[in-house]
Amino acid sequence: MNPIDELRAARPAHLGDAPVDTRTRTRELSYAMSQPRSARLPRRGAARPLWSLGLAAAVTAVAVVAVAVSGTGGTTPRAPDPAPASASKVRLSARDILLTAAAKAARQPAGTGAYWHTVSMRRTLFAVDGAGYRVMDRQREEGWTPNATGGDQWGSIKPLGARPATAADEEAWKQAGSPAEIPVKVPGKPRPMTLTTSPRKKFTGRTPLVDGDKVFWLGRNVTMKDLRGLPSDPAKLKAWLLRSYEGHSTESSSDPMAADPWLFRVSIGLITDMPVTPQVRGAAFRMLADLDTVDVIENVTDAEGRQGTAVAVRERTKGSGVLENRLIFDQATGRGLANENVVVKSGGLQSAFEPGTVWNSQAVLEAGWTDSKPSS
Template sequence: MNPIDELRAARPAHLGDTPVDERTRAAELSYAMSRPRSARRKRRTVRPVWGFSLVGAAAAATAVAVVVSGTGGTTPRAPDAALATVTSSTPKVKLSARDILLTAAAKAARRPAGTGAYWHTVSVQRTLFAVEGADYRVMDQQRYEGWAPSAIGGEMWASTKPLGARPVTAADEKAWKQAGSPAEIPVKVPGKPRPMTLSTSPRKAFTDHSPLIDGDKVLWLGRNVTMKDLRGLPSDPAKLKAWLLRSYEGHGTESNGYAMTADAWLFNLGSGLITDMPVTPQVRGAAFRMLADLDTVDVIENVTDAEGRQGTAVAVKSHTKYSGVVETRLIFDQATGRGLANESVLVKPDGVQSAFEPGTVWSSQAVLEAGWTDSKPSS
């Protein structure tokens, strides 16, 4: 999947004739929940605001979000500098990923459930870009908010607020000023032949809404799914794994030729279930247990996400076509089992990403809220 497609993934929500119950965590995202695709338009995705988040078509048009991935074990910084380079001193503790994940599973499964008219999420997405024709980097930031209806036939709502792009470090800011402090900055986009222009000025939030695909599809989880599907996911990790693998065809979550291992597929979808999807606490616990059984998962302790929150990360590495070797991380609060963030770290940068140093947190999605509400979004 090329990074821009990756940078769009997300999830919404809908419920049929059974009451929704679920109120689990809130904190940081992957992806990028994206809205499901219609049968007519194969690759149509709706970006909700959670995880791989609930952003509508208007939000997708900005094409600057993040995809999946983790944060580095850096010293806490202000949010606007949190995606700077992660040093090699990140403490990779050789603890058992399985034990840590099983503990988190037990905590997540005990969190309270809830009900509501909408599944509501809030996340902040941050992405680093190398500037076209210049020797400095900028970070683009956007705030996403989404509402997925619990009733069949409802509408998906999404609000996107561009927070503006800015130089990442003091050296980047100096270079930007030497270039005349441009308000519009052309940046290199992995997988795209032409640069994209970012604005340094925050803009007013814009809200969009659209009917659910087929009247009931609320989320892309390897395939279009309904709220009833999500509420009925198995709480047994082996059965959950089998359910998710039914959609696996050897590539990423978009229907293209980007190769992805089964473990990476399960890690990405499992991370979304943990961070911001409208599933039961028991399914969230099952997702943790499923990840605990993956052989390729590593543990990183004392990780700080882009919002300055401390947590534990589990991660998998994979080679990508445009970015080189990337480590995708799920950050969570070990004490509560609450998902905080999904971020991507460049382990061996390549292609357009070769301008970044190894250890750079390239993209980040911090989930600030995820839970049920009866409050209707306003246009």
Template sequence: MNPIDELRAARPAHLADRPIDPRTRAAELSRAMSQPRPVRRRRRPARPVWSLGLAGAAAVTAVAVAVAMNGTASAPRAPDQQAGTRQAVTLSAREVLLAAAARAERQPEGKGDYWHTVSVRRTLFAAAKGGYRVLNQQRDEGWTPSATGPGQKRWGRVQSLGARPATEEDRQAWERAGSPASIEVTVPGKPKPMVLKTSPGRATTGHSRLTDGDKVFWLGRNVSVKDLRELPADPDKLKKRLLSWKGPDNDVPMQGDAWLFVISTGLIMDMPVTPEVRGAAFRMLAELGDVRVVENVTDAEGRTGTAVAINEPTLGGGVAEHRLIIDEAAGTALASEYVAVKPRGLQTGFEPGTMWNSIAVIRAGWTDDKPR
């Protein structure tokens, strides 16, 4: 995926001077309200603006979050019947995902006039001067109408939460640089530095009409809420449906498993699918061969969970580990994170193992309340 396109995709839709085609990868430095993503100007359908999955669904989330350190959480444990002690139990990715599927299917359905999502995106950047790194943070909120037709609008609200030094070591370097309130940061592929402010900004709210009258999310193609509600709850049928939507316009070529992981992450995290379909998505991922467990993780909001992960190619021959952090007990996704494995593109300059991109889901559910 072109890093410039990633940055451009972060521009809020209501500020754009032309239609923005979203993709669930995510104002420059964040995923504008629901991860819009522009595409190369070929003759193909416009992508709608609201989807997360980063987020919202799809893939190497443009410019988004990063936590500069690995979190820790207690690994699942079970009693040792013979020794009377407790031993660590390591679950396979398949076991983790099937457990999450069983919980997800039992979640209440819910209903409302709007599908309401709240997330916090964090992005790691290197300061242009001073030798330190900063973590940019942004809160995104979206309201997608359950009804379609003329006059229906999607709403979004975005607020900068400010940038801060990523670690204590970075803070000390920032202080040596004079503790600037405005920090110039470098972005690979951009000729000039960007400026981040350490103080929170004002929340701004905007709205736009639905793409093609009813399209609001991207799952390999533009889809409506109705399309999502009609997805099959059988894992094999769901896989077939999603693969049939995979078009030739992906900027980063991916094999089937990696693409399914990327697209399903957004579906699981915060799209208005039925509990049965969310469970089917977990079960579908459980059958992918390259998915593995990453233990002892804490998301950027401090919540503990179990991560399943897969390696994805990035622009310029790089590789990133894409993690989906799951609350197994609830059958819900907590966050989507990217860790540099072979740094290229937007990861250039970071050491392998650096968490450079993350979206934490705070809320995803139905509501009757309109944005105010």
């Protein structure tokens, strides 16, 4: 079975045969564990393009390696506590921080090219059922989306292998015989998914654009022309996005979701890795600044070790759990760095992780235009 067929085979049967865009499928396959089975694939009337890295949080259990927080020593990966404010330092409000980032983002160079190119690292933390230890798995994802209509989207996934999450987990793993293959349960699947400790071969695939011109999912399928023409006024941008909001999550029509967390999920890609104009990226920051439910957390370090500021909303999961969905950005430049989910209240699929644990993340390493065509 070739890689694209493997991706298609992982699609849940209840979603039917509607095509799904390549870049989105990569995110959906990797972000496999954040919600129960009923939800990283929604019921959609239109198709998503397949390698989309631009939307956070599709939530489906699938048999492709989801990925994990890096490192083998120390303690369970945790979101750093905010640094205490100095007595002489003026602490900016969440709105002020976001408006400052908006101004910086709007001044980023625009650029152009034949392909929109992205590189990211995906990480997810797994508790090995009945084994008493946790493992982390990583994969490097790369995508090329054509600027012109009628072309192909390209994407590659390089699984980098699973490893114990902490020194204590490594000791438990050794006591278990240092298995090179580690089975982990996937909700809704009769058999466990097997993680390996060794890197695996990179696979690359390509697929025609959905309908010949759809490149990303932004509440609905959109074209490159749609993205480049988004309004740079935050109120108009919000109205444009909310035209696709129907009162439920991005993943399932059976899961109610308020407008603010829905808007947050959909908007993450505007800041991190979608080919929008710098002015629209700035407008996305200003739009988030006006949401009452958004918090800002300073002095956050992402999984790549980069320090930034996080804007976050909380989302309830089935099983009485609560996750904090974080968008980490560089306050000095307005550049999006990463999207991560932090356990706030253990429950459901996150019941094995204590509050403060960074459960999964996607760190964006590159996002920009290129004229270089991907190799097959």
